[in-house]
Amino acid sequence: xxxxxxxxxxxxxxxxxxxxxxxxxxxxxxxxxxxxxxxxxxxxxxxxxxxxxxxxxxxxxxxxxxxxxxxxxxxxxxxxxxxxxxxxxxxxxxxxxxxxxxxxxxxxxxxxxxxxxxxxxxxxxxxxxxxxxxxxxxxxxxxxxxxxxxxxxxxxxxxxxxxxxxxxxxxxxxxxxxxxxxxxxxxxxxxxxxxxxxxxxxxxxxxxxxxxxxxxxxxxxxxxxxxxxxxxxxxxxxxxxxxxxxxxxxxxxxxxx
Amino acid sequence: xxxxxxxxxxxxxxxxxxxxxxxxxxxxxxxxxxxxxxxxxxxxxxxxxxxxxxxxxxxxxxxxxxxxxxxxxxxxxxxxxxxxxxxxxxxxxxxxxxxxxxxxxxxxxxxxxxxxxxxxxxxxxxxxxxxxxxxxxxxxxxxxxxxxxxxxxxxxxxxxxxxxxxxxxxxxxxxxxxxxxxxxxxxxxxxxxxxxxxxxxxxxxxxxxxxxxxxxxxxxxxxxxxxxxxxxxxxxxxxxxxxxxxxxxxxxxxxxxxxxxxxxxxxxxxxxxxxxxxxxxxxxxxxxxxxxxxxxxxxxxxxxxxxxxxxxxxxxxxxxxxxxxxxxxxxxxxxxxxxxxx
Numbered sequence: 001x002x003x004x005x006x007x008x009x010x011x012x013x014x015x016x017x018x019x020x021x022x023x024x025x026x027x028x029x030x031x032x033x034x035x036x037x038x039x040x041x042x043x044x045x046x047x048x049x050x051x052x053x054x055x056x057x058x059x060x061x062x063x064x065x066x067x068x069x070x071x072x073x074x075x076x077x078x079x080x081x082x083x084x085x086x087x088x089x090x091x092x093x094x095x096x097x098x099x100x101x102x103x104x105x106x107x108x109x110x111x112x113x114x115x116x117x118x119x120x121x122x123x124x125x126x127x128x129x130x131x132x133x134x135x136x137x138x139x140x141x142x143x144x145x146x147x148x149x150x151x152x153x154x155x156x157x158x159x160x161x162x163x164x165x166x167x168x169x170x171x172x173x174x175x176x177x178x179x180x181x182x183x184x185x186x187x188x189x190x191x192x193x194x195x196x197x198x199x200x201x202x203x204x205x206x207x208x209x210x211x212x213x214x215x216x217x218x219x220x221x222x223x224x225x226x227x228x229x230x231x232x233x234x235x236x237x238x239x240x241x242x243x244x245x246x247x248x249x250x251x252x253x254x255x256x257x
Numbered sequence: 258x259x260x261x262x263x264x265x266x267x268x269x270x271x272x273x274x275x276x277x278x279x280x281x282x283x284x285x286x287x288x289x290x291x292x293x294x295x296x297x298x299x300x301x302x303x304x305x306x307x308x309x310x311x312x313x314x315x316x317x318x319x320x321x322x323x324x325x326x327x328x329x330x331x332x333x334x335x336x337x338x339x340x341x342x343x344x345x346x347x348x349x350x351x352x353x354x355x356x357x358x359x360x361x362x363x364x365x366x367x368x369x370x371x372x373x374x375x376x377x378x379x380x381x382x383x384x385x386x387x388x389x390x391x392x393x394x395x396x397x398x399x400x401x402x403x404x405x406x407x408x409x410x411x412x413x414x415x416x417x418x419x420x421x422x423x424x425x426x427x428x429x430x431x432x433x434x435x436x437x438x439x440x441x442x443x444x445x446x447x448x449x450x451x452x453x454x455x456x457x458x459x460x461x462x463x464x465x466x467x468x469x470x471x472x473x474x475x476x477x478x479x480x481x482x483x484x485x486x487x488x489x490x491x492x493x494x495x496x497x498x499x500x501x502x503x504x505x506x507x508x509x510x511x512x513x514x515x516x517x518x519x520x521x522x523x524x525x526x527x528x529x530x531x532x533x534x535x536x537x538x539x540x541x542x543x544x545x546x547x548x549x550x551x552x553x554x555x556x557x558x559x560x561x562x563x564x565x566x567x568x569x570x571x572x573x574x575x576x577x578x579x580x581x582x583x584x585x586x587x588x589x590x591x592x593x594x595x596x597x598x599x
Contacts, residue, residue, distance in 0.1 A: 203340050
């Protein structure tokens with residue numbers, strides 16, 4: 001009897017967890033859709049909103065741009081040298097630059113830029129939003145007739161995406177230049193071959209995947225912290241409720257035994 | 258997320274999270290304008306970066322260069338991918354634009370050759386498709402005669418295939434045949450085994466009583482015969498030595514054949530000297546005979562002149578007699594009147 005009650009409570013708990021998971025993802029997608037619509041709506045760019053957006057864009061991008069670029073250049077130099085020397089020792093030097101471009105520009109830089117933006121900008125922004133939610137400032141806004149999503153969430157998401165795309169683009173350019181200099185030195189003689197190699201790597205399909213990957217990385221790191229901030233408290237409350245219910249069932253089961 | 262929920266305090270290096278919105282609301286118009294200007298600069302920078310990157314990708318893909326179409330026909334397009342290079346002397350001059358299957362079942366590789374490099378391709382150019390064991394496939398162009406007419410637009414050429422990987426099965430099959438042959442040779446009853454057995458027999462015979470002679474002559478009895486033959490030959494040689502000593506005495510001794518021959522030769526030399534003297538005398542006689550003959554020839558010439566004089570005298574006498582006969586009046590008839598010469 002006790003085992004039946006335990007299984008029932010376990011099943012209920014699993015069902016609730018799945019329901020929560022689906023609801024969370026649905027809210028995330030819903031918020032993404034709202035942000036997209038708001039981004040494309042001209043009404044979101046009123047003078048006051050523009051000022052807030054400009055501030056977020058500047059604060060999220062400008063301070064980290066230089067450091068991330070320097071870091072990216074250093075990593076590119078080290079990786080390029082390693083790959084070049086290794087490829088040369090194995091007699092595969094003709095593939096070294098291609099490997100560098102594929103690994104660095106196509107794979108590492110978009111991911112690193114997105115993670116960097118997440119750590120430096122969007123997660124703190126999410127914490128900021130959480131604090132506003134906790135202090136009841138967002139509810140105050142709603143009472144005053146101001147939509148918090150338009151006022152507080154949209155600028156942060158757009159700034160995060162802008163920051164991620166800018167970092168990724170600049171880092172790609174810097175990585176390409178540094179890889180060229182590390183391979184050919186400060187000479188223009190290898191530019192034609194390098195450009196041709198770059199064209200071979202960036203076929204239309206690869207370019208499309210690269211662009212989409214960068215965009216979706218940036219969207220994910222911008223959107224998820226905001227969604228967690230907006231809906232996290234509800235989930236947190238529900239999680240607490242679930243934990244309490246499970247603990248209660250456990251205690252009842254033990255006492256029945 | 259629960260941690261952020263439990264501890265909503267901002268990170269120490271950032272300002273108060275509630276500040277931006279508040280500051281934005283409380284900033285002066287000049288600050289807002291400055292901020293907007295900086296944000297616009299950043300936006301412009303990002304747009305420049307993205308547009309520049311897009312243009313560079315298009316340039317690298319050859320979107321802005323004029324090209325000439327070349328169609329390569331191959332039996333197999335394995336390893337050929339869109340975007341790979343067509344190289345001439347190691348330099349890329351074109352790239353594969355499309356690979357399609359022709360109605361006759363062959364692969365059509367459509368290559369875009371850059372217009373500025375198209376002059377390297379001539380009507381006599383040869384195209385190869387090489388597949389290496391390591392690395393990708395390469396399409397190469399070779400032009401032997403650069404004075405030939407240029408390759409026309411849309412020209413179709415058959416590409417020559419050079420597949421290193423395709424040679425591997427052949428090499429493996431050949432190696433397998435070789436190993437089988439080796440097994441046949443070295444196996445029991447094989448040629449190598451038989452040879453080794455023969456070699457063993459040979460070695461045994463070499464170590465046997467007859468030694469190498471038994472090996473050469475086939476049996477021990479033959480070897481004994483050979484040894485007897487050698488003994489007899491030795492005896493014969495001993496006899497020949499004696500014979501040679503006698504011959505030496507007879508030929509080269511004091512009264513041998515050679516000294517007498519030498520005396521005969523001396524006599525012959527003397528006789529030859531005498532003969533030479535006689536011949537000189539005969540020579541002088543012949544010279545005299547030549548002189549006589551020359552005199553006789555001169556005398557014969559004088560006799561000719563004399564005969565001419567006599568004939569002239571005779572003609573004159575005949576003329577005189579004819580004159581006398583004509584003037585002779587007393588003759589009865591002409592036949593009587595004719596004077597006869599003596």
